[in-house]
Amino acid sequence: MSLFAWVTLGVGGLTLVLGLLLLIRGPSWLKRTRPIQLGVVALSGVATYKLVAFFAIAALPVATLGAAHVELLEGAKSVEACAGCHVMWPMVNDLHDPASDSLAARHFKNRYIQGEECYHCHSGYGFNGALSAKLEGYRHLVRYTTGIYQEPIRMRGKFDTASCLNCHEGTRPFEAINSHHVASERLAEGTMSCTNCHGPAHPTRSERTPGDAHYQGLMRDPL
Amino acid sequence: MKLEIVLTLVAVLIAIGFVLSRNAYLMGATVFVATPLLVVAVVYYLARVIRELRDHDVL
Numbered sequence: 001m002s003l004f005a006w007v008t009l010g011v012g013g014l015t016l017v018l019g020l021l022l023l024i025r026g027p028s029w030l031k032r033t034r035p036i037q038l039g040v041v042a043l044s045g046v047a048t049y050k051l052v053a054f055f056a057i058a059a060l061p062v063a064t065l066g067a068a069h070v071e072l073l074e075g076a077k078s079v080e081a082c083a084g085c086h087v088m089w090p091m092v093n094d095l096h097d098p099a100s101d102s103l104a105a106r107h108f109k110n111r112y113i114q115g116e117e118c119y120h121c122h123s124g125y126g127f128n129g130a131l132s133a134k135l136e137g138y139r140h141l142v143r144y145t146t147g148i149y150q151e152p153i154r155m156r157g158k159f160d161t162a163s164c165l166n167c168h169e170g171t172r173p174f175e176a177i178n179s180h181h182v183a184s185e186r187l188a189e190g191t192m193s194c195t196n197c198h199g200p201a202h203p204t205r206s207e208r209t210p211g212d213a214h215y216q217g218l219m220r221d222p223l
Numbered sequence: 224m225k226l227e228i229v230l231t232l233v234a235v236l237i238a239i240g241f242v243l244s245r246n247a248y249l250m251g252a253t254v255f256v257a258t259p260l261l262v263v264a265v266v267y268y269l270a271r272v273i274r275e276l277r278d279h280d281v282l
Binding site: 001005008009012013015016019020022023027053056057058061062064065068069071072075076081084085138141142144145 | 224225227228229231232234235236238239241242243245246247248250251252253254255257258261264265268269
């Protein structure tokens, strides 16, 4: 577990204890207590109650939820997080399949990307890229948890070729291929995609449709 | 202050549940249920604090 997960558990646990104490024993219990000496400050019963209430209702829960959100956003980068939704199982199974020749599987088995493989290709670079990937993640979450989607899923919009070029452009193997220079303008404009020649990136929609020979193998739980 | 405490406890329980058992539904509950509940609780709490400060002529 990450640091933020531990913070969520620790601070959240403390919030639960304080909250339950206030709820079960009631405010009169703290208001009746004798003044508590904190260094040079003496807290009356009412002041103690207000201080405990501030921590139980505002400070600690905000810290708990804040840590949970950081954990959620950082954890969402992992392949396991993507595999948390069954609609992504075909992509994850294919990614890990050494026999697969899809673009994603080739990147995985050659270790072109070291971890967080889905996030690397499906988020743009820089702050805007990270922000739009997170907003897109929230949209996916709404659609998945409310069931507003159709299987097999399809990608919304076009894949940003800049995500490929950011790593490949300028490398020796890339520059050695003449067709890359011929297509460079169309790739930059977005009228041509890398997958036109090197695709498909993932199992096709027909392979992800019930009845297809690949369907059962792709739909097993990868976790 | 019972309402604020209950809302807070529910929100924190959901967040703890998500950290212990990561799945899309608890992730969704943390974002779309727990966070709004906590916002409501904090707003109610702040309104109470401001009201009390006004009663004591501090604000």
